[in-house]
Amino acid sequence: MAQPAGLLYSKEHEWLKVEGDTATVGITDYAQNSLGDIVFVELPRIGAALKQHANIGVVESVKAVSDLFTPAGGEVVEVNAALEADPALVNRDAFGDGWLYKIKIDASSMPDALLGPDDYEKLVATS
Amino acid sequence: MSDARTALYDDHLAFGARMVPFGGFEMPVSYAGILREHDAVRHRAGLFDLSHMAQYHLEGPGVGHWADALTVNDVATMKPGQARYNIFTNDAGGCHDDVLFYRLDENRWLLVVNAGNAAKMWPYLVARADGRRDVKITSGHGSRALVAVQGPLATEIVAQLVDADITVMKYYTCVETHVCGVPAIVARTGYTGEDGFEIFVDSDAASELWRNLFERGSRFGLEPAGLGARDVLRLEAGMPLYGHELDESISPVAGGQRWAVKTRKAAFRGRDAIVAELEADTHDRIAGIVLDGRVPARDGYAVYVGDERVGTVRSGSMAPSVENKNIATVLVTKAASVLGGSLDVEIRGTRHRATVVALPFYKRPTP
Structure with missing residues (x-):
């Protein structure tokens, strides 16, 4: 399965969508599939x-x-409040409605070792 | 040491199973998803491979009394065709294993022990049968398979494939018959809280049996179900899992299985310790709790009443059959086990309120 373009991926199976100085973060479809039915998501507080x-x-x-x-x-600027009542959103739409939180990226910690879709696909294909 | 495979290993892969090591075998934890499999078992039927469990064949006129001396429940008084839950105990009254005895006829019995305990149970039983001419024990672990069909539609799925009339079988009975043309023991037993059948066959016959059951069952909504669903199902149904609610340091009484302990038996291993425990009635014990919030409690989490540590979570899960609440068993002090009482479970540094409830959490609707 091809990984969505326009996202960055971590080796811990999180995805990151960067827009300006803000990033939306979620877990990948591979990750949700490995975990199985998700029943609870604990997220950081807004402002953390x-x-x-x-x-x-x-x-x-x-x-x-x-x-x-x-x-x-x-700094966390938004969390996906819908996950409190419906954590299985992550299973159903990991790259979309199942996003986890948004952060204002600290300029001094711009993500480095992240992968593009092709490299991430290679990672999961060999996992 | 690598894990063994059951005769159904290739079938599990063909059905898309996620395999995990369990009790020395590579077993399916889930196929299409634990919640979906759970739903199939509660409302239609699930198909389980339980071939990892050790099957021992006991034979001889002395088996009943021999086993009575090692276990808390009655064995010799079982009638042919009866199945019964039992617990092997140690001298301190702790649980060596919890098992099922199936009396096939006057002199022949099937004993099923937990896969994870087979390595200690086999030498334990062999040593105690050694030198006795009235008790012969042989192991079918690995060479015998066990396939279970569990759920409200189990009878309709299984009946047509079995020579014997299983529709008249009572719960916790067994019969030697043929299934799909091969010799089999069929028992109306299970570990899910639903009606269902467990079918014991030679490993050679397991794959064809599995496919026949799936083919017939899929018309009724049967789905293959893994150990993940089985664990949620048994926890909801209040059934103990060895290593969680029972172990060498937990007695059958403390583990919530008082009903299985026949103290009127004159002597059995650990009897004195268990009788003393019952009389003192001060021991820690297993209780059921329902948590207020959405955070699941897991095995090992600490349990408090106020600032006092009163025990530990032994099993926990989100429970689809208990209104999707988080349920758990806890091993706690007598005072903390009172029905209706409040407890706190510490989860990642935060206390979460829970209420003590009666076990089981779930009872199947009476037909």
Whole structure:
């Protein structure tokens, strides 16, 4: 399966859509499929300052708790409130309605080691 | 050591299973998704491969009394065709394994033990049968398969494939018969809280049986179901899982299985310890809780009443059959186990309120 163009990907299976100095962050379709039915998402608070690569929340499936890492540092400006009532949105639309949060990217921590769609596809194809 | 494969390994891959190591075998944790499989079992039917569980064949006139001395429930009084839950105990009254006995006829029994306990149970049983001419034990672990059909439509799916009339079978009975033309033991038992059948056959016959059951069952909405769904189903139904609600340090009484302990049996291993525990009635014990919030409680999380640590979560899951609430079993002090009481579960540093409820969390609707 081709990975959506226009997004950046982390090796921890998060995606990042950068628009100006703001980025929308989610987990990839590969990640949601590996996790299975998602029953709870714990997100950072609006206004929280995230350090790049920090553990900033969890995604819980029926079977397991998985840590969320942030691919870029910055201040949380919005979280996907719909996930509170309907965490399975992440399963149904990981790249769309199942987005997790938005951050104002800290200029000093612009994401570096992120992958483009083709390289990320290679990563999951060999996982 | 790499994990063994059941006779159905290739079938699992063909059905798109995600495989995980469990009890020494590579087993399907899920096919189309745990919640979907759970829904199939509660409302239609699910098809399970349980061939990882160890099947031992017991034979001889002494089996009943021999087993009675090692377990808490009655064995010798079982009638041919009966199945019964039981627990092997240690000297301290802890659980060595929880098992099912199936009495096939006067002298022959099938004993099914947990896959994860087979490595200790097999030498344990062999040592205790050693030198006895009235108890012979042989292992079918690996050479025998077990396929289960569980769910309200199980009878309609299985009946036509079985020579015997299974529609008249009572819950917890078994029969030696033929299924799809091959010799099989069919038992009306299960671990999901639903009606259903467990079918024991030689491993050679398992794949054809699996495909026949799937083919017939798919017309009724049957789906293959993995260990992930099975764990949620059994937890909702209040059934213990060895290593969680029961282990070597938890007695059948503390683990919520008092009903299976027949203290009127004159002697069995661990009896003194269990009787003393019952009389003192001060032991920690398994209780069921329902959490207020949407955060699942997991095995190992700490449980508090106020500032006092009162116990630990032993199993937990979101429960589709309990209004999608988060349920858990906890091993807690007597005072903390009172029905209706409030507890807090610590989850990632935050306390989450829960209420103690009666087990089981879910009972199937009576037909």
